[in-house]
Amino acid sequence: MNNDERIHLLAKELIPLYDDLAADTRLVVEEHARTCKICNEELRRFNATFAPLAAKEEVEPNAEIKPFKKLQAFKALMVGLLFLARFLLIGLLVAAFDPAAPRLLGGNIIMFYFPLAAASLSILYFFYRKLWFWVLVLFDVFILFFLDEVIYYLLL
């Protein structure tokens, strides 16, 4: 038995295990298959049967993970925007603060901040983990009940 025949024998045995072979062993098998009609045919058949399966296995978990990650990113963005909207509104209310009529601030907070808080909290309640809902509830309760006192304390 010469070397080519030995390699042919080994390659034929290894082709069914092709997916589990080390990279350099695969190279030896492929090199041999280029010059050996039998092994070339074997390898082609193996790839036709198993390669699509392997490719499918690799794609499917990604297909599940990607939309999930996108959803998580979207949710994080929404929480960020809800906070941003609050800070913008608080900024506007504080900027409009008139020391000559300080008690207007409390009314403005209820009139403008409360609808924003109620709307965004009801969105959060249905779509988010409860953690973010309660963080924002605490934040809004603080703003609605104590922001005017804080502003009076700081500006008057």
Ligand SMILES: [Zn+2]
């Ligand atoms: Zn061969």
